[in-house]
Amino acid sequence: MKKLLAGLMIAAAMFSFGCGRNAEFGTVDMSKLEAEAPIVKTTQEDLTKKMNDLKVQMDKDMEGKSGEDAKKVAEDYSAKAKLVQSEAQNKLKSSLDSALNQVAKEKSLGAILDKRAVPQGGQDVTNDVIAKMK
Numbered sequence: 001m002k003k004l005l006a007g008l009m010i011a012a013a014m015f016s017f018g019c020g021r022n023a024e025f026g027t028v029d030m031s032k033l034e035a036e037a038p039i040v041k042t043t044q045e046d047l048t049k050k051m052n053d054l055k056v057q058m059d060k061d062m063e064g065k066s067g068e069d070a071k072k073v074a075e076d077y078s079a080k081a082k083l084v085q086s087e088a089q090n091k092l093k094s095s096l097d098s099a100l101n102q103v104a105k106e107k108s109l110g111a112i113l114d115k116r117a118v119p120q121g122g123q124d125v126t127n128d129v130i131a132k133m134k
Helices: 001-019 031-034 039-060 067-106 126-132
Strands: 025-028 111-114
Touching: 025 067, 025 126, 031 039, 031 126, 039 067, 067 111, 067 126
Parallel strands: 025 111
Antiparallel strands: none
């Protein structure tokens, strides 16, 4: 989840730069965002529940199967698990992108960057982004 959010942040920052060459930029503490944004926690909880439910259902469907039948069931559930993970990632990406764009617009920032990638400067907008993530 952490790698996903960091990657999304970089992609969003690049997008934000194209929306105006303002010298002002913001920074976001991704560690704090991951720890405090309610949507991250609820998405992780939802993902864990869905994955556990899939595992229970797969175990049920595997009963009495072996060989090719078992392999087909496992492949089926692997595809379902990937879809569930993709949906969770898309939900977080959408929320983060929307929050970053809103904060950048409200504060007239040319970009919002990951705080770890900025040696100095920038306006910390972490709390604003957390508040906007839905």
